[in-house]
Amino acid sequence: MTELHLWLRHEARTTERRTPVVPADARRLVAHGVRLTVEESPQRIFPLEEYAAAGCGTAPAGSWVTAPPDAVVLGLKELPGEPPALTHRHISFGHAYKGQPGAADLLRRFAAGGGALLDLEYLVDEHGRRLAAFGFWAGYLGAALTVLRHRGRLTAPLRPTGREELDAALQRAAGDEEFTALVIGALGRSGRGATAALDTAGVTATRWDLAETRDLDRPALLAHDAMVNCVLATAPVPPFLRETDLDDPARRLRTLCDVTCDVGSPLNVLPVYDRTTDWAAPARRLREDPPLDLIAIDNLPSLLPRESSTDFSAALLPELLGFGTSAAWRRCLDRFHQACRELGIDEGRSRHD
Ligand SMILES: NC(=O)c1ccc[n+]([C@@H]2O[C@H](COP(=O)([O-])OP(=O)(O)OC[C@H]3O[C@@H](n4cnc5c(N)ncnc54)[C@H](O)[C@@H]3O)[C@@H](O)[C@H]2O)c1
Numbered sequence: 001m002t003e004l005h006l007w008l009r010h011e012a013r014t015t016e017r018r019t020p021v022v023p024a025d026a027r028r029l030v031a032h033g034v035r036l037t038v039e040e041s042p043q044r045i046f047p048l049e050e051y052a053a054a055g056c057g058t059a060p061a062g063s064w065v066t067a068p069p070d071a072v073v074l075g076l077k078e079l080p081g082e083p084p085a086l087t088h089r090h091i092s093f094g095h096a097y098k099g100q101p102g103a104a105d106l107l108r109r110f111a112a113g114g115g116a117l118l119d120l121e122y123l124v125d126e127h128g129r130r131l132a133a134f135g136f137w138a139g140y141l142g143a144a145l146t147v148l149r150h151r152g153r154l155t156a157p158l159r160p161t162g163r164e165e166l167d168a169a170l171q172r173a174a175g176d177e178e179f180t181a182l183v184i185g186a187l188g189r190s191g192r193g194a195t196a197a198l199d200t201a202g203v204t205a206t207r208w209d210l211a212e213t214r215d216l217d218r219p220a221l222l223a224h225d226a227m228v229n230c231v232l233a234t235a236p237v238p239p240f241l242r243e244t245d246l247d248d249p250a251r252r253l254r255t256l257c258d259v260t261c262d263v264g265s266p267l268n269v270l271p272v273y274d275r276t277t278d279w280a281a282p283a284r285r286l287r288e289d290p291p292l293d294l295i296a297i298d299n300l301p302s303l304l305p306r307e308s309s310t311d312f313s314a315a316l317l318p319e320l321l322g323f324g325t326s327a328a329w330r331r332c333l334d335r336f337h338q339a340c341r342e343l344g345i346d347e348g349r350s351r352h353d
Pocket residue numbers: 133134135136138184185186187188189190191208209210211213214230231232233234237258259260261297298299300301
């Protein structure tokens with residue numbers, strides 16, 4: 001078998017401090033004969049020196065475009081807009097299979113270059129369960145920001161922090177006025193994270209999952225002070241909230257956090273807003289009287305970059321060691337080809353079948 005060459009790229013988004021492989025796991029990959037090149041990155045939470053000390057090669061930020069053709073480019077979030085044709089295999093979150101804005105353009109770039117997207121969201125076992133995910137920390141942060149906003153203690157811009165500091169802020173807020181919180185998608189990874197953060201803040205969450213939303217009780221939803229949406233939608237369902245619900249005079253809901261962030265997708269269960277919020281302005285007022293604030297940040301785990309990267313990397317490591325032989329990567333590649341077919345994108349003869 002040819003040696004696996006992984007190329008860990010710099011993340012284009014300036015607030016993205018996470019990495020899919022931490023230096024301790026880089027050392028394990030190298031020990032197993034994987035060649036790992038790591039790009040310089042000013043914002044990555046782990047310095048380049050730690051990777052170099054682990055036996056990795058180093059390269060300038062963005063140099064993946066000229067990486068050897070068989071290198072597998074590893075990253076997390078969006079690729080820069082250039083080059084127009086993508087020739088490599090890329091392991092990352094593409095957010096391109098649910099009709100999201102820009103999805104077709106990204107897949108066309110892969111088709112144009114003969115490259116392939118191995119989307120981490122679709123790296124699953126034989127039962128369809130995700131093998132590496134940031135969900136727990138997304139939910140934890142989403143609920144933590146909700147508590148801080150609800151209690152008037154959220155300051156902007158947001159800055160990455162560590163778990164101890166975050167938990168201390170939640171506990172400081174615990175003595176404030178009590179409120180009720182609903183977590184939807186509570187049985188999943190982010191739902192469990194959201195529940196854990198609310199626990200830390202001294203708030204006992206109402207927990208709903210599929211069984212409780214099948215026949216949705218919107219008045220009960222609106223009777224909570226805060227709501228954290230953590231569902232992973234795979235088929236369209238009636239929206240949890242509609243514009244008219246926000247104007248319901250009986251609405252108690254004041255803080256709405258959408259961890260799922262499916263805005264723009266046909267699967268969106270919260271079609272009451274049209275754009276996400278961000279670290280500079282984490283909350284946006286949707287209604288004035290009574291107030292309703294939205295938090296919809298699509299890179300929440302990056303606010304706890306060390307903890308979330310370490311957990312993710314530990315889950316990804318065995319999959320990377322099985323690259324080229326495991327059925328999970330085959331499923332990932334098949335899903336990419338399927339997505340291209342569904343959009344009528346002609347891949348011609350793909351280099352990576
Ligand atoms: N904002 C961010 O930074 C961020 C980061 C990571 C993940 N996410 C997103 O968070 C979402 C959840 O991810 P996860 O890892 O927790 O997924 P998961 O599969 O672990 O859990 C999803 C849960 O949602 C439930 N669910 C699905 N449809 C439902 C419905 N109609 N009603 C009630 N419950 C329903 C499922 O039963 C499951 O328990 C995903 O959309 C993911 O893309 C966001």
